[in-house]
Each structure stands twice: as structure tokens, then as C-alpha cells.
Amino acid sequence: MELARADLISRARAGDGEAFRALTEPHRRELQVHCYRMLGSLQDAEDVLQEVLLAAWRGLAGFDGRASLRTWLYRIATNRCLDALRSASRRPPKEWDIPGVEPPEPTRLGEVVWLEPYPDILLEDAINVPLGPEARYEQTESISLAFVTALQVLPPRQLAVLVLRDVLGFHADEVADMLDTTVESVKSALKRARAGLQGRRPQATALEPPPAAGSPAEEALVAKFVSAYESGDIDALVALLTDDVFMSMPPLPLEYEGLEVVARFCAGLFGSGRRYDLVPTRANGQPAFGAYLRAPTGIRHGTGLYVLALRGDRVCAMTRFENSVLPSFGLPRSLPSPPEIGMNPHESPM
Structure with a gap:
């Protein structure tokens, strides 16, 4: 298995596109779901995923094998999502446009107006992937609209740490390496993210x-x-x-x-x-x-x-x-x- 993987990497580095696709295709759908969790939009997630694959293709020579290929791809995807969040021009709120119907006064105005749904048909190859030992959420719970909406109000760095640690189960040192930071910084961000998420998620469903x-x-x-x-x-x-x-x-x-x-x-x-x-x-x-x-x-x-x-x-x-x-x-x-x-x-x- 490792010899076959090494051969694919060698061929991909030499410019073999089919070898690159064979390396990355098994991870494509889970990477898209990862981007969706971070961005809250299927379209944004697909756009960023294309950037991730292009960056991986161009940067494959820099993959040193210290981490697994999957971890390396998650590193690229997470940082591309963070870039997107920092520069995002989110969809603006819309005004009510149903003629002849006057809506009641709302309870409140929502913060996350760019949210989009994620089709279950795309989840089939993404939520059955093995999770790391640090994962705290069931995969189905972590793709629910309530959970994804709550994620969107977290600061980007906290959002990334929580998804990598509590949803995907990466170790703190792996996350620190992905984000070019320290383990102490990861632990601090995770603590704040958990507190922020706790205040946003409905408790009655439990x-x-x-x-x-x-x-x-x-x-x-x-x-x-x-x-x-x-x-x-x-x-x-x-x-x-x-x-x-x-x-x-x-x-x-x-x-x-x-x-x-x-x-x-x-x-x-x-x-x-x-x-x-x-x-x-x-x-x-x-x-x-x-x-x-x-x-x-x-x-x-x-x-x-x-x-x-x-x-x-x-x-x-x-x-x-x-x-x-x-x-x-x-x-x-x-x-x-x-x-x-x-x-x-x-x-x-x-």
C-alpha cells in the first residue's frame, strides 16, 4: 500500500495528472464537507476546494511525508478557508419580497444570512471517514444546520481549531502544525470556541x-x-x-x-x-x-x-x-x- 502510494506521489510530482487524482480523489468529498463547515456555503466550499486541489498539485514537491497526505490536504484546506473568511464579501441580507403577505415582526434578525444547505447525496462518502481520538461529535450532528450555523459566528481561528479538534479529532500538536502556531495557542482557542458554541446551540435536543x-x-x-x-x-x-x-x-x-x-x-x-x-x-x-x-x-x-x-x-x-x-x-x-x-x-x- 505504502509502495503504491509512494509511486503515485512520485508520478504526480513528475506531472502525471491521473496519479494526482488517484491520490486526492478519496479525500475530495470529506474536504468539501470540511470547507462547508467552515464557510457555511456549498458554493463557497466548492470554490475553495478547487483552490485547495490546485495548491496541492502545485505544492506536491513540498510534501515531505512527515504527516499523512490526508493531514497535509487538511492543512491546505483549513488555511484556504481561513483566507476566504478573512477576505469574504458575504451575501448581503435580502428584503422580504412575497407580494400580498406581510410577515409578523421577527423575534430577532439573524447574523448568518449566507448559510446554504448541503445535499445528503454528497455526504455518503464524507461522514463515514475514520475520526481521530479527540473527536467529540457524531458526524451526523456535526453537519446539521444548527451546528453549522453556530460555527459561523465563531472567530475564524476558533472555528478552525474546533472543527479540527472536536469534529475531526486531530491531536493538538497536529492542529498546531496545520495552523503554524503553538499547542498552547490551540488549547486556548479551543476552550474559547467551546464556550462560544455552547451558548449558541439549542440544548433541548440532547x-x-x-x-x-x-x-x-x-x-x-x-x-x-x-x-x-x-x-x-x-x-x-x-x-x-x-x-x-x-x-x-x-x-x-x-x-x-x-x-x-x-x-x-x-x-x-x-x-x-x-x-x-x-x-x-x-x-x-x-x-x-x-x-x-x-x-x-x-x-x-x-x-x-x-x-x-x-x-x-x-x-x-x-x-x-x-x-x-x-x-x-x-x-x-x-x-x-x-x-x-x-x-x-x-x-x-x-
């Missing part, structure tokens, strides 16, 4: 975990949500929400917390006469749906993507993203008119 992904319990809850939302049944929807349910809509900064205000928001949306069809998918290890607005013409236009967080047998959070994220999930921008019930599909509706 008491009542969500149903397992794909389990009958999850499927039953999701089916009830779809039925209530598609029919515009506000009472049925409210019955599925926790008392402290949280709703956000990046890049809109509006955030709503609590059953009463979230219910008023949904009632205003349904009260305007809007009705939606939901197409299931998954994002960040959570149930998600492409939302398609029914138009008088019969065409259903994609308006966004909803991601649910579950606690026990209730929905504890809803995050709505713009329709620009739909293609990342293999979802179309619009759906054709549904066929008439009982109509022969080859017959004209006229």
Missing part, C-alpha cells in the same frame, strides 16, 4: 433526540408535515411543532422563535391563498423538501427548499432557502401540471 433517519417514526412525522403544509391546514401544522419552534429564511435575516409567532407566519402565508406541493429530499442529514407554488396555469414554480429539524415526535425548526439551491439537490425549477385524476394520460384535457 434531552429528546430526533427519530433515526429513514425510520418509521421519522417517515410518519414527515408525512404528517407534508399533508398539513400542502393542504394549508394551519391547525394540523401547529400540532406538529414544538413550543419553542424556530424558523429562519437565509438570506432573509428574519428569525422567528416560539409556537405563536411561527403559527402567525404560516397562517399569513396560507391565508394569502398560496398552496404548495412538496418534493422530498434530504439536506444536512435532515428531512428536506423542494417547495413548489401552484399557479393558475397548473405549472408549479419552485420557490425554495425547506429543511426540518426534528425533536421526538415534533418539528423543532424549519429553515427555508431560496430556489437557487434546488439544482444542487437535483430538483427542477418548476414542475409540470399534474394530470387530471382519472384522465387518460394520452387524452387532451380540453
Whole structure:
């Protein structure tokens, strides 16, 4: 195995692109997830990943083998993400733009308006990688929207240290080497990052975990949500929400917390006469749906993507993203008119 790896490195250094791809492809998806955790945006993560691979290709002669190739790639990726965070011109907040619907006064204005969802289909080769002995989080928890959102408000250096130490499980001396700093500095940054994260993450989920992904319990809850939302049944929807349910809509900064205000928001949306069809998918290890607005013409236009967080047998959070994220999930921008019930599909509706 090591001889084969050494041969690939030798060939890649000599300019063999196929050898370089063979070296880096097994790490590509986990590096993308790493960049996503640090940047909170799938598009930004993919852009930085391309920079990382280019830097690795150009700098392979400097890889001395003291650390593993995977650790060396994480070093490049982490520092490229830090560069991106320092120079980032983040997406600006958007203003409310749904005609005929006046949203309630928000509970607060969110700080993280650049957040984007991460398709589960891209996680398959990324969250089953072996973690170091220092890891403190389950891989599925560390990709959840709540966790990634909380990461985004940490100072960049603390963010990098926490992800490398507590999520990926690298030793303190490895992290110090990646960041060109001391072990003492890493330990100090980690302590501050843990304290900052603790104050941002919801605690109730630890008491009542969500149903397992794909389990009958999850499927039953999701089916009830779809039925209530598609029919515009506000009472049925409210019955599925926790008392402290949280709703956000990046890049809109509006955030709503609590059953009463979230219910008023949904009632205003349904009260305007809007009705939606939901197409299931998954994002960040959570149930998600492409939302398609029914138009008088019969065409259903994609308006966004909803991601649910579950606690026990209730929905504890809803995050709505713009329709620009739909293609990342293999979802179309619009759906054709549904066929008439009982109509022969080859017959004209006229």
C-alpha cells in the first residue's frame, strides 16, 4: 500500500495528472464537507476546494511525508478557508419580497444570512471517514444546520481549531502544525470556541433526540408535515411543532422563535391563498423538501427548499432557502401540471 502510494506521489510530482487524482480523489468529498463547515456555503466550499486541489498539485514537491497526505490536504484546506473568511464579501441580507403577505415582526434578525444547505447525496462518502481520538461529535450532528450555523459566528481561528479538534479529532500538536502556531495557542482557542458554541446551540435536543433517519417514526412525522403544509391546514401544522419552534429564511435575516409567532407566519402565508406541493429530499442529514407554488396555469414554480429539524415526535425548526439551491439537490425549477385524476394520460384535457 505504502509502495503504491509512494509511486503515485512520485508520478504526480513528475506531472502525471491521473496519479494526482488517484491520490486526492478519496479525500475530495470529506474536504468539501470540511470547507462547508467552515464557510457555511456549498458554493463557497466548492470554490475553495478547487483552490485547495490546485495548491496541492502545485505544492506536491513540498510534501515531505512527515504527516499523512490526508493531514497535509487538511492543512491546505483549513488555511484556504481561513483566507476566504478573512477576505469574504458575504451575501448581503435580502428584503422580504412575497407580494400580498406581510410577515409578523421577527423575534430577532439573524447574523448568518449566507448559510446554504448541503445535499445528503454528497455526504455518503464524507461522514463515514475514520475520526481521530479527540473527536467529540457524531458526524451526523456535526453537519446539521444548527451546528453549522453556530460555527459561523465563531472567530475564524476558533472555528478552525474546533472543527479540527472536536469534529475531526486531530491531536493538538497536529492542529498546531496545520495552523503554524503553538499547542498552547490551540488549547486556548479551543476552550474559547467551546464556550462560544455552547451558548449558541439549542440544548433541548440532547434531552429528546430526533427519530433515526429513514425510520418509521421519522417517515410518519414527515408525512404528517407534508399533508398539513400542502393542504394549508394551519391547525394540523401547529400540532406538529414544538413550543419553542424556530424558523429562519437565509438570506432573509428574519428569525422567528416560539409556537405563536411561527403559527402567525404560516397562517399569513396560507391565508394569502398560496398552496404548495412538496418534493422530498434530504439536506444536512435532515428531512428536506423542494417547495413548489401552484399557479393558475397548473405549472408549479419552485420557490425554495425547506429543511426540518426534528425533536421526538415534533418539528423543532424549519429553515427555508431560496430556489437557487434546488439544482444542487437535483430538483427542477418548476414542475409540470399534474394530470387530471382519472384522465387518460394520452387524452387532451380540453
